[in-house]
Amino acid sequence: MILHLIRHTKVNIEPGVCYGQKDIELLETYPEELEVVKTNIADIKFDAHYSSPLTRAKTLATELFGDAVIFDDRLMELNFGDWEGKAWDEIKDPFLDVWMEDFVNKKCSNGESFVMLHQRVVQFLEELKALEHNHIAIVTHGGVIRTLQAIHKNIELKEAFNEAPAGFGEHIQLEF
Numbered sequence: 586m587i588l589h590l591i592r593h594t595k596v597n598i599e600p601g602v603c604y605g606q607k608d609i610e611l612l613e614t615y616p617e618e619l620e621v622v623k624t625n626i627a628d629i630k631f632d633a634h635y636s637s638p639l640t641r642a643k644t645l646a647t648e649l650f651g652d653a654v655i656f657d658d659r660l661m662e663l664n665f666g667d668w669e670g671k672a673w674d675e676i677k678d679p680f681l682d683v684w685m686e687d688f689v690n691k692k693c694s695n696g697e698s699f700v701m702l703h704q705r706v707v708q709f710l711e712e713l714k715a716l717e718h719n720h721i722a723i724v725t726h727g728g729v730i731r732t733l734q735a736i737h738k739n740i741e742l743k744e745a746f747n748e749a750p751a752g753f754g755e756h757i758q759l760e761f
Contacts, residue, residue, distance in 0.1 A: 591756045594612070662729065
């Protein structure tokens, strides 16, 4: 089974703002970015199409695959809880430093830990394996992609952020 991971295109939010499950719009460059993604996957025949339901992924997935897309909450980005939509340097939560020291295991205030994101992605992946598809398109977010890369490479979650991140609108393949 080959997963074709497609990260959503660039988002319309100020740099340095914490966003995970905050639903934000895409940049005005979206039409051009969409064409690049279409070109990059044009020769692939997908057996199934999945996407995060957040607008930034849903918009791209719908443009690429129409009504064939299955939206799954497990493909959403990390939930940053109380920190969503705030500039990182303006977050006054005393727990921020604790989380920064161990983001893998510690939850954001009223949000998730990286382990929690990992658990939902593993559950999703196990269900996919049972379907016996060859090529699966997944439109999602950086955190989900890093998690799948860590699973694929069999590395610890704390090492996942040492891997090269998938850029906005980038398509990468992982074979399981």
